[in-house]
Structures are given as C-alpha cells and as structure tokens.
Amino acid sequence: MLKKRLIPKLLIETKKIGEEQIAILVTTKGYQKKIAVGDPVSQAKIYEANFADELIFTDISGKNLDENDIFLTLLDKLSQEIFMPICVGGGVSKLEHFEQLLHAGCDKVSINSSLLDDLGFVKNASKNFGAQCVVGSVDFCTVNNNPVIYNWKLGAPTEIHLNDFCKKLEDCGAGELHLCDVQRDGFGNGLNYKVCSEISETLEIPIIISGGVGTADDFVEGFQLGGADAVAAGTYFCLRDQSPIQARSHVKTAGIPIRI
Amino acid sequence: MHLDAQPFFINTPDDFKHATHIALPGVGSFSYCVNNLRESGLLSYLEKNIFTYQKPVLGICVGMQMLFESSEEGGLSHGLGWLAGKIKKLEKNEMMKIPHVGWNSVNFSKPSVQFNTDKEYDFYFDHSFALEKSDIILTSTTHSQTFVSSVSNDNILACQFHPEKSQTNGLNFLKMFLN
Numbered sequence: 001m002l003k004k005r006l007i008p009k010l011l012i013e014t015k016k017i018g019e020e021q022i023a024i025l026v027t028t029k030g031y032q033k034k035i036a037v038g039d040p041v042s043q044a045k046i047y048e049a050n051f052a053d054e055l056i057f058t059d060i061s062g063k064n065l066d067e068n069d070i071f072l073t074l075l076d077k078l079s080q081e082i083f084m085p086i087c088v089g090g091g092v093s094k095l096e097h098f099e100q101l102l103h104a105g106c107d108k109v110s111i112n113s114s115l116l117d118d119l120g121f122v123k124n125a126s127k128n129f130g131a132q133c134v135v136g137s138v139d140f141c142t143v144n145n146n147p148v149i150y151n152w153k154l155g156a157p158t159e160i161h162l163n164d165f166c167k168k169l170e171d172c173g174a175g176e177l178h179l180c181d182v183q184r185d186g187f188g189n190g191l192n193y194k195v196c197s198e199i200s201e202t203l204e205i206p207i208i209i210s211g212g213v214g215t216a217d218d219f220v221e222g223f224q225l226g227g228a229d230a231v232a233a234g235t236y237f238c239l240r241d242q243s244p245i246q247a248r249s250h251v252k253t254a255g256i257p258i259r260i
Numbered sequence: 261m262h263l264d265a266q267p268f269f270i271n272t273p274d275d276f277k278h279a280t281h282i283a284l285p286g287v288g289s290f291s292y293c294v295n296n297l298r299e300s301g302l303l304s305y306l307e308k309n310i311f312t313y314q315k316p317v318l319g320i321c322v323g324m325q326m327l328f329e330s331s332e333e334g335g336l337s338h339g340l341g342w343l344a345g346k347i348k349k350l351e352k353n354e355m356m357k358i359p360h361v362g363w364n365s366v367n368f369s370k371p372s373v374q375f376n377t378d379k380e381y382d383f384y385f386d387h388s389f390a391l392e393k394s395d396i397i398l399t400s401t402t403h404s405q406t407f408v409s410s411v412s413n414d415n416i417l418a419c420q421f422h423p424e425k426s427q428t429n430g431l432n433f434l435k436m437f438l439n
Contacts, residue, residue, distance in 0.1 A: 002356070002403055003363045003382065048427065053363055054384075083262075085384050085425045102287050107386060107425060127334070130289040130322070132359040132386045175359045175388070206357045229357060259363045259382045 003259045004223050004251070005053035005230035006244050008237045009210060010040055012059045012090070014070050023074045027235045028060070029186030031139070031152055037238045041078055047237070048082045051260050052244040055082075056178070056208075056232055058110070058137075059090025062153070065097045072104050079105020087178075089137050093121070098129050110135040110178060113153055115165075119172050126173025131205075136174040138166065140195070141182045147195045150182045163199060170203050177203070178232065181211035186235045188214025193226030200227035208232050216242070216250035223256050262431065265438055273305045281438060282306070282315055285424075286322025290333040290347070290389070293322045294340070303340075310342075310415065318437045319418035321387060324410070327418055333389050343411065343418075345394045350387075356404035359388040366399045366409050366421065366429075373439070374432040381429045383409070383421035390420055 013026045013034060025037040037043070044055055057078070059071045068091055075088060088101050089110030098109050109129075114121055115136060125134045139150040140162045147162035166177055179199065181192040189212055196209040209222050210232035222231040236242055251258050267283070270276060286293045297303055309315045319327050326339045331347035339347070350358050365380040375381060383401075390407035398417070401409035410419035417437050423430035 001365060002360065002385075005362050051427070083425060083427050083430055085386065085422070107287070107422070128289060128292055129287065130292075130333070131388055132361065133287065176361055204352060204357055205359065206361050229362065 001257055003053070003257050004228075005208075006219065006247055006251070006258070007054045007056055007087075007208065007210075007230050007232040008047045008052050008244060009056045009058070009232045009234035010044065011234060012040055012057060012061075012071060012074065014059075014061050014063075014068070021070050023070050025238070026060070027186060027238050029235075031150075031155075031182050031185055033186070034060075035239070040074060041081060043238070044078055044082055047244060048084055050244040051248065052084065053259060054085040054087065054230070056110070057086055057088045057090075057106070058112075061090070063091050064093060065091040065100065067091075072100060075101065075104040075106055087135055089135070093117075095124060095128060098125055098133070102129070102133075108133055108135050108176070110137040112137040112139065113151070115169065116149070116151060116158070116160075119168060122169060122172040122174055126175070131173050131175035134174050135176045135178055135208075136166075136169040137178045137180070138162070138169070139180050139182050142192075142195075147192075152182070162195065163202065166199050166203060170205050174205065176206045176208065178208040178210065180209075180232075184212030185210075187212060188235065190214060190218050191222045191226060191231065193221050193228075196222065196226030196228050200229075206230065210234070216247045219247050219251050220254040220256065223251065224254070263434055263438060270302065273302065276305050276309050279309070279315065282309060282317045284317060284319045284323035284326075286320060286324070286326060288322060290322055290325055290331040290339070291337040294326050294337065297326070297340075307342075314415050316415045316417065316437065318434075319416070320424070321420060321422060324418035324420055325389065325391070327416065328391060331389055343394070343396070343413075343416065345391050345408075347389050348392050349389050350403060350407065351405045353404045358404065359386065360390075360403045361386050363426075364401050364403060364421075366401050368399050369397055370412065372436050374436045383419075383423065383426040383429055383433075385409075385421045387420060
C-alpha cells in the first residue's frame with residue numbers, strides 16, 4: 001500500500017563570501033526572518049541516511065532561474081550524491097526551466113509565484129512533462145477567518161480564496177499541491193490541518209502540507225486530521241535535535257502507514 | 261560510481277559502441293518522450309543494439325511505458341511496440357489519489373540474488389498511467405488497482421518505479437540490472 005511521506009524542506013539562499021557566491025541552507029520564520037543553518041549537500045545526505053521519503057529544495061533568493069547558475073550547479077552535485085526523490089522550486093517561470101531542472105537531476109518541479117501570473121503555464125508544463133512532474137506550491141495565510149493566497153513578492157495576502165485556487169490548479173493539470181501556511185512557518189505551533197483537510201477532501205491529487213511542525217505529534221495530526229499525503233518540515237528538522245527517523249517511528253506508532 | 265559503473269549520455273550512433281548496458285530514463289509525458297527519441301535519429305541504432313547485439317536495457321518510468329504498444333496519455337499515442345501491452349490511466353477511487361506519488365510496496369514474482377518473492381519492498385513511484393497486464397511480469401504493485409510495476413525478459417528490464425530514487429532497494433535493483 002502507498003505510504004505517507006515525511007519530507008524535509010531545504011531552503012536555499014545564495015551568499016557572497018569574498019569573491020565567491022555560495023549556496024547556503026537557511027530556515028525562515030513567517031517568511032521574513034532568515035537563519036543560516038549550514039551546507040545543503042551535507043544536510044541532504046544526513047536526511048537520506050535518516051530515511052526521509054523525499055526532499056523539497058527551494059531557492060528563496062527571489063532570483064529568476066535564468067540568473068541562478070549556482071542553484072543549478074548545487075542540484076547537479078546533489079543529485080549525484082543522493083538517491084531519493086527531489087522536488088525543486090525557486091524562480092521557475094517557463095518550460096525551459098523544467099528542462100534545466102530535470103537535467104540537473106530533480107524529479108518534480110514546483111511552481112510558486114508564477115502561479116499568480118499565468119495558470120496557462122501550469123497547463124503547458126503538465127502537457128509537456130506530465131502531471132506527476134508539476135507541483136503547485138501554494139503559500140497561504142488566514143485573513144478574517146478565510147484562507148487566502150499569500151503573495152510573498154509583495155509580502156502581503158491577496159484576495160484569492162485558497163480553495164478556489166487549488167481547484168483551478170488541479171484542473172490545469174498540477175499533479176500535486178504543496179500548501180504552506182505562512183503565518184505558521186517557523187513557529188512550530190502546529191500545522192493548519194483544518195485547511196488541509198478541506199482541500200484534501202475536495203481534490204483528487206495528493207496534498208503536501210507544511211508550516212508549523214513543532215512536535216512529532218504534528219505530523220500525526222497532518223495525516224490523521226488533515227488527510228495529507230505528505231507532511232513537510234524545515235525548521236523542525238534543521239534547527240532541532242530531531243531527525244526524520246525519530247518522527248517516523250512516532251508516526252508509525254500512531255498506526256499510519258509509513259515506510260520502514 | 262556507486263555501483264562501479266560509468267554512466268554516460270548517448271548522443272550519437274557512435275556512442276553505442278562504448279555502452280555495455282543501456283538505460284532509457286523517461287521524464288515527461290508519453291508522446292513527448294517517444295517523439296524526442298524518434299526525432300533524435302538514434303532509434304534504429306538503439307533497436308539494433310538491443311535486438312541484434314542483445315545488450316541489456318533498462319526502461320524507467322515513461323522509459324518503461326514507451327516500450328509497449330500504446331498509451332492513453334494525451335489521447336491515444338503509439339509507443340515503440342517492443343513489448344506486448346497497453347498503458348492505461350490508473351483507475352480513480354475515493355480513497356486513492358492520482359497521480360500515484362510516493363513509496364509503495366513491490367512484490368517480486370521472480371526471485372533474484374537481490375530480491376525474494378515472499379517479501380515486500382518499498383520503491384518510489386510518481387505516475388498517473390501504468391501497465392495493466394503483461395506476460396513477462398517481474399513485480400506487481402497495488403494502488404487504486406493492481407498494476408504491473410516492472411517486467412523482464414531476456415535482455416529487457418523495465419520498471420514503473422524509480423530505482424535511482426529508491427535508496428537501498430533502488431541500488432539493489434540497479435545491481436540486478438548490471439549483473
């Protein structure tokens with residue numbers, strides 16, 4: 001039977017040290033504060049050794065992928081070192097980006113801010129690369145008790161209702177959605193399983209939820225109460241003495257089908 | 261590298277000379293992959309290497325699917341037709357989501373040095389279409405329906421899952437191919 005997935009989220013920022021630009025691993029809090037954590041490749045190898053089911057790699061520098069060779073080089077290196085599924089995003093806005101990322105060894109491409117510009121892009125990507133390759137990465141926040149799409153470029157919520165938007169993404173051929181609650185990001189006060197459950201029930205495609213994992217119990221809530229297919233976490237794995245293998249045994253004890 | 265094999269890309273007919281084993285990865289939609297291969301001008305050389313020289317070939321994901329007669333993806337598209345069988349969309353049901361994404365159990369029906377038939381092994385899947393039946397089943401997997409997750413005959417091995425992404429089980433599967 002298909003297992004539920006635990007996914008460490010690795011956020012990448014490029015930084016200039018001397019004359020050299022290097023890629024570093026960071027975590028964020030509410031999409032504002034950034035904390036440097038370390039080297040992305042060595043961290044990814046630790047996650048692999050800890051039986052993470054998949055990795056999400058996102059460049060959060062805000063650069064278009066055309067101007068981000070460092071990120072592509074990093075992915076290339078990474079995919080030679082580890083043998084597990086990698087979902088990659090950051091500055092993806094055209095079909096060539098899919099080709100570049102797939103060549104660099106990633107398996108799924110996530111689209112975030114371009115979703116707000118043109119849903120036709122999702123359609124084309126799905127047609128060319130298959131739905132299984134296209135992940136809609138959707139940031140949301142709650143305004144007046146309504147979940148709405150968050151536009152991180154503006155640093156502000158939009159008026160687009162999350163549920164409507166997710167339905168549209170499914171109709172356009174997205175194969176999976178990654179929902180992240182911006183207000184919970186990095187705070188560790190629990191996942192927004194309520195929103196996740198509403199969307200998971202209405203859509204046919206798999207849902208990844210993230211933003212707010214603070215204890216191993218939060219994973220269980222994401223699966224049991226949120227109906228999520230996968231739970232992703234950044235800060236939880238990066239900054240605490242917690243590994244995917246510990247979280248996994250907690251999830252398994254709760255009776256949820258999970259690998260190993 | 262991890263398996264003492266040196267992978268390289270085949271870009272020209274001459275490159276085939278140096279290859280002892282051939283992998284056909286497939287990322288993309290069915291017709292996108294088949295058309296790319298046809299337009300590359302390498303298909304006849306590939307077929308010669310596989311059917312005349314009997315070099316072992318490994319098809320992965322869409323690389324497996326395109327070896328069969330046809331696929332329902334993007335309307336009905338023709339495959340290479342090397343193997344008998346049709347690729348169909350996985351059935352939908354209320355409990356199971358499509359695409360089928362994640363780690364699922366694989367049951368081997370032929371034993372090997374690496375895998376037993378009385379044990380289940382988890383491999384990583386990411387697809388919406390699959391092979392329904394075949395005469396040369398190596399493994400089967402159940403999601404919304406039971407489908408053929410890999411096939412093998414003399415020198416053709418093809419799998420719907422991604423061995424290159426399936427950690428230890430995946431490396432063992434690649435070992436099975438290389439030996």
